[in-house]
Amino acid sequence: MIALAVMGLSIGAIIGWNLPLRIPAVHARYLAIAVLAGLDSVFGGMRAEIEGRFDGVVFGSGFFFNMLLAAGLTYVGDRLGVELYLAVVVALGVRMFQNVGAARRLWLSQYRQKR
Amino acid sequence: MRQRSGQVMLVVIFAVLGFMVTTQIRNQQRLVGMLPLRRADELTALLRAAEAERDLLRYELASLRVRLEEVAASESAAIAALNRELASLRLLSGVSAVRGPGILVTMHDSQRPRTRQQDPNVFLIHDDDLLKVVNELRAAGAEAISINGQRLTALSEIRCVGPTISINSVRVAPPIVIAAVGDAQTMEGALKMRGGVVDQLSLWGIEVTMTRERELLVPAYDRVLSWKHARPAEVRGTP
Numbered sequence: 001m002i003a004l005a006v007m008g009l010s011i012g013a014i015i016g017w018n019l020p021l022r023i024p025a026v027h028a029r030y031l032a033i034a035v036l037a038g039l040d041s042v043f044g045g046m047r048a049e050i051e052g053r054f055d056g057v058v059f060g061s062g063f064f065f066n067m068l069l070a071a072g073l074t075y076v077g078d079r080l081g082v083e084l085y086l087a088v089v090v091a092l093g094v095r096m097f098q099n100v101g102a103a104r105r106l107w108l109s110q111y112r113q114k115r
Numbered sequence: 116m117r118q119r120s121g122q123v124m125l126v127v128i129f130a131v132l133g134f135m136v137t138t139q140i141r142n143q144q145r146l147v148g149m150l151p152l153r154r155a156d157e158l159t160a161l162l163r164a165a166e167a168e169r170d171l172l173r174y175e176l177a178s179l180r181v182r183l184e185e186v187a188a189s190e191s192a193a194i195a196a197l198n199r200e201l202a203s204l205r206l207l208s209g210v211s212a213v214r215g216p217g218i219l220v221t222m223h224d225s226q227r228p229r230t231r232q233q234d235p236n237v238f239l240i241h242d243d244d245l246l247k248v249v250n251e252l253r254a255a256g257a258e259a260i261s262i263n264g265q266r267l268t269a270l271s272e273i274r275c276v277g278p279t280i281s282i283n284s285v286r287v288a289p290p291i292v293i294a295a296v297g298d299a300q301t302m303e304g305a306l307k308m309r310g311g312v313v314d315q316l317s318l319w320g321i322e323v324t325m326t327r328e329r330e331l332l333v334p335a336y337d338r339v340l341s342w343k344h345a346r347p348a349e350v351r352g353t354p
Contacts, residue, residue: 001125008126012133016141023142031139038132056121063128 030071037070040092047103209268209336213259217296217331224289225320242275255305257297259333263287266336299327
C-alpha cells in the first residue's frame with residue numbers, strides 16, 4: 001500500500017517537474033489551496049488505514065471533491081472580496097494536525113500491544 | 116479484480132497529488148523570482164546607470180559649448196553684429212551662463228515643532244511655493260534665474276516628484292537656493308511685500324532668507340536643445 005503511494009507520488013512528481021506548466025500568478029492560489037486539500041485527504045486516508053476502516057472509493061471521491069470544493073470556495077471568496085481561502089487554510093490545517101495526531105497515537109498503541 | 120482496480124486508483128490519486136505539488140513548487144519559485152521588491156531594486160540600478168550616463172554626456176556637451184564659443188570669438192568683425200544678437204539670445208534662452216548683480220534666496224523646510232494633528236505636508240517646500248517665488252522674481256525684473264544650479268529656461272518645469280522637486284528633469288531638495296540676476300532692491304522688495312510670498316510661507320515656518328549680491332553667477336542650461344516638434348515658421352507681418 002505504502003509502496004503504491006510512493007510509486008504514484010514519484011510518477012506524478014517526475015511528470016510535474018519535467019512538464020513546464022505555467023500557472024498565471026492570479027490562479028496560483030487555487031492550485032495551492034487544491035494541493036492543501038489533497039494533502040488533507042491523504043492524511044485522512046492514512047488515519048483511516050491505521051484505524052482499519054480505509055475505503056478506496058471514499059478516499060478517491062473525497063480527494064477530488066475536497067480539492068474542487070477548496071478551490072471553489074477560494075474562487076467565490078475572490079469574487080465576493082472576502083478572503084475565504086483563509087477559512088479553507090485554517091479548516092484544512094487544523095484537520096491535518098488532528099488526523100496526523102490521531103494516526104500517530106493509534107500507531108503507537110498498536111506498536112505497544114504487539115510487544 | 117476489485118482489489119486491483121483499487122490499487123490503480125491509489126497510484127493515480129497519488130500521481131495527481133505529486134504532479135500538483137511539484138507544479139505548485141515550480142510556479143512558486145518563478146513567482147518569488149519576480150517579487151515587486153526585486154523589481155524596484157533593478158529599476159533603481161537602471162536609473163542610476165542612466166543618470167551616470169546623462170552626467171557624462173552633460174559634461175561632454177559643456178566642453179563642446181566651450182569650443183563653440185572659442186570658434187565664435189575668433190571670427191572676423193564682419194559678423195560682430197550677429198554675434199551680439201546671438202549673445203543676447205543665448206542669455207534669453209539660458210544656454211550661456213550669466214554674471215551680474217542680484218539676490219540669493221535661500222529656503223528651508225519648516226523647523227517648527229508640530230502637533231500630531233497637523234498635516235506635515237504644509238511645513239514642507241512644494242513646487243507651487245517655488246513657482247510663486249520665481250513668478251514674483253520675474254515680475255520684479257529678474258533677467259536670469261537658477262534653482263540649486265538648475266537654470267530656468269522657457270522649457271523648464273518645476274514639479275513635485277515624490278518627496279523632491281524636479282527642475283529640468285533633475286531632482287532638487289531643500290535647502291533651496293535661488294539665484295536671480297536683476298535689480299536686487301526691487302526683487303527683495305517684491306518678495307518681502309506685506310501679504311506677499313515670504314509672508315505666506317512664514318505662516319508655516321518655512322524660512323526664506325535673502326542676501327543681495329554684487330556679483331552672482333547663474334549657470335547655463337546644461338541639457339541638449341533638441342526640437343522634435345517645433346520648427347521655425349515664416350510669418351509675414353506682425354501676427
